[in-house]
Amino acid sequence: MDKTFAKxxxxxxxxxxxxxxxxxxxDDAGSRIxxxxxxxxxxxxSDSELDILTQQSNQIITEANFIxxxxxIELGAxxxxxxxxxxxxxxxxxxxxxxxxxxxxxxxITILSEKIKKQLPGISMQPKVGDYxxxxxxxxxSNIPNLLLFLGSNIGNYTxxxxxxxxxxxxxxxxxxxxxxxxxxxxxxxxxxxxxxNDPEGVTKRFNMNLLKRINTEFTANFDLNTFDFxxxxxxxxxxVKSYLVSLEEQEITLSALETTIQFQKNELxxxxxxxxxxxxxxxxxxxxxxxxIQKNFFDSKYYFTDSLWVK
Ligand code: AVJ
Numbered sequence: 001m002d003k004t005f006a007k008x009x010x011x012x013x014x015x016x017x018x019x020x021x022x023x024x025x026x027d028d029a030g031s032r033i034x035x036x037x038x039x040x041x042x043x044x045x046s047d048s049e050l051d052i053l054t055q056q057s058n059q060i061i062t063e064a065n066f067i068x069x070x071x072x073i074e075l076g077a078x079x080x081x082x083x084x085x086x087x088x089x090x091x092x093x094x095x096x097x098x099x100x101x102x103x104x105x106x107x108x109i110t111i112l113s114e115k116i117k118k119q120l121p122g123i124s125m126q127p128k129v130g131d132y133x134x135x136x137x138x139x140x141x142s143n144i145p146n147l148l149l150f151l152g153s154n155i156g157n158y159t160x161x162x163x164x165x166x167x168x169x170x171x172x173x174x175x176x177x178x179x180x181x182x183x184x185x186x187x188x189x190x191x192x193x194x195x196x197x198n199d200p201e202g203v204t205k206r207f208n209m210n211l212l213k214r215i216n217t218e219f220t221a222n223f224d225l226n227t228f229d230f231x232x233x234x235x236x237x238x239x240x241v242k243s244y245l246v247s248l249e250e251q252e253i254t255l256s257a258l259e260t261t262i263q264f265q266k267n268e269l270x271x272x273x274x275x276x277x278x279x280x281x282x283x284x285x286x287x288x289x290x291x292x293x294i295q296k297n298f299f300d301s302k303y304y305f306t307d308s309l310w311v312k
Contacts (some may be wrong), residue, residue, distance in 0.1 A: 020272050022055070031079075071098045076154050101113070177192065186278055193241060214259075283306070
């Protein structure tokens with residue numbers, strides 16, 4: 001049993017209001033549902049970042065200005081559909097680099113490595129499964145420069161305090177000449193943002209519900225998915241998309257393996273996810289608060305998203 005997950009589930013479900021962390025969405029099934037989300041036209045984030053990496057990999061690498069060889073360390077690599085554009089550029093330009101994708105899903109890493117080996121044979125790659133920081137501690141011992149990638153607006157899932165802590169920790173593990181390329185989703189027409197998370201096909205709902213399914217499996221719990229709904233909001237003032245599961249009835253859920261029962265009121269919420277949208281001044285402030293400065297922002301053609309290159 002995953003003890004940290006167990007502890008977090010008990011803590012979150014016995015709190016008022018209840019919450020669960022979206023980092024637990026990504027078991028193998030959850031990672032597959034996230035693939036489906038990325039294929040939805042309304043989920044513009046993937047298209048925007050793909051646009052940046054397709055059009056501007058050359059400028060990104062030129063701007064980073066590394067002495068070869070260098071490492072590309074990707075935190076939360078997922079399926080690699082976007083990073084392949086950057087890797088293709090590097091291979092085509094005969095740049096000497098080593099690619100280290102890191103993800104918590106074994107299945108996602110296997111699919112990614114196979115895809116990359118097939119499309120870019122001969123690439124130097126060391127895929128790793130596990131927690132970012134354990135692996136980051138190791139890679140920071142390397143004496144060649146590191147380009148850290150934290151793409152896909154993954155930072156958006158962290159609260160302001162957590163984001164600062166995480167970025168400070170990245171900073172601590174980075175050598176003076178290392179750089180960070182961080183993908184952040186920008187504030188935009190609120191309708192565009194709401195459509196990305198409130199899809200009528202219910203894929204995002206399934207993504208959230210999968211967490212209850214996962215809890216059922218891992219902790220022998222009895223969540224009945226038919227008694228829960230999905231709700232999400234976007235607040236254009238602070239840029240927060242917040243997702244929730246809603247208990248449709250008053251009920252008691254048993255987590256047998258944790259010897260715990262949880263009471264739900266009718267319409268009681270479980271907060272499951274924050275997906276933060278940033279303004280450019282907020283990005284500046286976050287960088288400087290965490291010991292970085294922005295070397296350059298790379299934008300997609302619609303200015304929906306930025307891959308921001310940070311230096312220590
Ligand atoms: C992968 C964390 C960036 O917050 O937009 C997609 C996950 N959640 N739809 C996001 C997600 C709902 C996604 N991130």
